[in-house]
Amino acid sequence: MNELLSHPHSPSLYCQPESQLPRMKYLWCSLLAGLLCYFNGSHLLQAESSYPAEYKAAVNSITVDELKSHIEFLASDSLEGREAASQGGQAAGTYIRGELQKNGIQPGLVDEGYFQEFDGGFRNIIGIIPGNDPELKKEYVVIGAHYDHVGYGKPSNSRGGIGQIHNGADDNASGTAALLEAIEALSQHKELPRRSLMFVFWDAEEMGLLGSKHWVNHPTVPLDQIAIYLNLDMVGRLKDNPLCLFGSRSSYGLRSCTVKCNHRETGVKIKFDSAIRPDSDHWPFYQRGIPFLMLHTGKHADYHRPEDDAHKIDYEGARKCSQLLTQLALDFALQNEKPKYRNANQDILAGIDQQARIDSSEPPRLGVAWNAEKYRQGNLLITQVLANTAAEKAGLKVGDEIIKVDGKSPVSEPGFAALIRSAPVKIIMQIKRMMEDKILEVPVNLAGQPVRLGIEWKTDESDPAVVVISDIAKSSLADRAELKINDRIYEIADKSFASSDEFRKLATTSPLPFTVLVEREGLLKKFTIQSTK
Structure with a gap:
């Protein structure tokens, strides 16, 4: 995550053999039908019985051991803090390219291969899984994480330990590793996505989002073909905390989509933060009118310090983040319509609607007060009758004891207040009144609706x-x-x-x-x- 911005001082051609096309079409059509049934059906909690097996297999192939292997390498002293354009940063980039090649991910640039080079020896790393729908494959779900860190630390980007190696295990070896694991999972099921998936590892994020800013200014695909951008930044310290998710209000239905994905496999608590800050690689996309989601497990005392090391990572939590990312990527690659950008800068919940007002401006349905001590003993004794209420109009009096309301006891569960709130407009009360020998039956027309x-x-x-x-x-x-x-x-x-x-x-x-x-x-x-x- 970028310190400078968050603190004031601080495509290749893809050919599919014709013999495979019918099977490929069947596979993604079958998966899409299953997902549409899941989303449009009326039983969201029955997802496990109807959810496509290929989808679950992809998500559950993500392992703690492989995440740990990636993070331990990327956050090792030998990479000297992965500062952009440094030898350690170059070594990290070469490692990432090797993982893309190993998983059969196509280079993201036709002539240059995987590396998009820009100012001062910086390198974004781009790979693609082409979509399978004849039309939707022209659109892209872009998934990114920055792989650089702050090297030995400088006064402008270190919070302590200047001159020492800042390994950046959480920031952002964790996000890089989670993305690598998601890529491996998705690469095993390339027949699934309808839209194309683009994976980008950003360089020079710590210098002011330089990698993502360069890409949006020199995009490798047209920006209007980007369906959504998914960002991972610092996902290694989940532990017992909720996952922070930003950007859910940058389009319509992003929160509910995330919740449904979370319910299927990961089951983590999520804090949906409506703030949109220029502190990570989602920002250049949002500025260009592209919806985004960003996963983040929060800052901590080791942020931008030498103590941000691999042994402090919550690997199971990072696995859950990678699993959620994989599900989101597949969902957005399968939907018929791409998310529509929504300006969330000045956001509030709107359109107040109500089934029952409970503020003092509304008259009570009945209009009585009663003795709380007697009520606890099993008797409902009226102590006050409010003027111009249903109780006064019905002739109820102080001292009356309410025995029944439409044949129900007013002192048994769920209680008198709930009974009156849910009662129909016309009710019959049985009343025991002082100086009266018989139980009275009093018709009452309650105010308002039940x-x-x-x-x-x-x-x-x-x-x-x-x-x-x-x-x-x-x-x-x-x-x-x-x-x-x-x-x-x-x-x-x-x-x-x-x-x-x-x-x-x-x-x-x-x-x-x-x-x-x-x-x-x-x-x-x-x-x-x-x-x-």
Whole structure:
């Protein structure tokens, strides 16, 4: 990751034998059909039973041992910190080229081979897996990681230990290794992607994103043919922390796509950060109107110091990052439409919608207060009747004890508040009143409409097929199901929705009990909404 920018002071022709074309077409069409079934189906959590075997095989071929081998070499003292244009940097580039050749990855430049050389002996390294769709193969999913570091460290780029070797195991041998492992996995299934996959190892990132800036100014393919850019920068310190993911609001549906990929194999907590900073190689792409996602496990005390060594890497965490990257690359290489750029510089959640307002400006449905101590003992004794409410209009009085509400006990689960919130407009209350021998049956016309879930929600412009819980009514069905504010709802009763109106219809018409599929910190989980009966 670039210190200078984040702190103020601081293509070849590809020929497929004609005899293989029918089988190739069958394979990717079969895979696409499986993925479309997965994405468009109404049961996201059944993915494991319908997910294409080739896809899973690619993801699960990524190993800790190979990641460790790559990182230990790239972050060894012999490479002297991989400063751009240094002998160590050149050796790292030669190593990466050898890995591309070993995996049968085509050179990214027709005449120059794998190396795109630019100012001062710097070298970007580019490889390609051509797509299999006659039209979509003209578009590219670009996946990148910078392979340089800061060498022996200088006052402008070191946070301590100037003059000592800065091995940069996390920054960014980890991202380089994760990309190499993803490339090996994808190279074993070259029949899968419809779009072409371009892999780029950036040089001179630590000097101000020079490699990625050079490429966007001298692209090897037209920029308008780039579907999305995926970036890896410092993915070696995951441990028990959530993975940081940037760029999810730079197009539409990127967050939900990431969550679905994460659910299949990796299952890591994800922190979706809406900030877009000029501190890594995603920035030149975003400036040119290209959507991006960046995986990052966070800065730490060893950042840009000699102590950033290979033995401190969380290799299992780096494996999960590489697996998630592989899934994302395949997903974007298979989708019918490429992601549409979205300017996320001034982003907020918009379009507030609500099923039930719970602020003080709305009148209560009934309009009574009751004795909490007596309630805990099993009696609901009214202590206050608010003016101009349903309770006053029905003739309820202070001292009345509510025995039943439409035949249900007001003190048993789920409780009186939830019972009133979900009750129909017209109810019958059984009341025991002082100085009265008989139990009274009092008809009450409640204010407002019954609340099914008891939530307020927002729609998210960048993820329109999801709603975000913004508030939860106490003792409501949602509260009792342990839903939380900021949970993102994907499905109700195993049905997806495309808009807030469709969500409202499902929430109000689905028979109870029903399930709600929720994303929380990048993980999908089902919750059951139970009836109050």
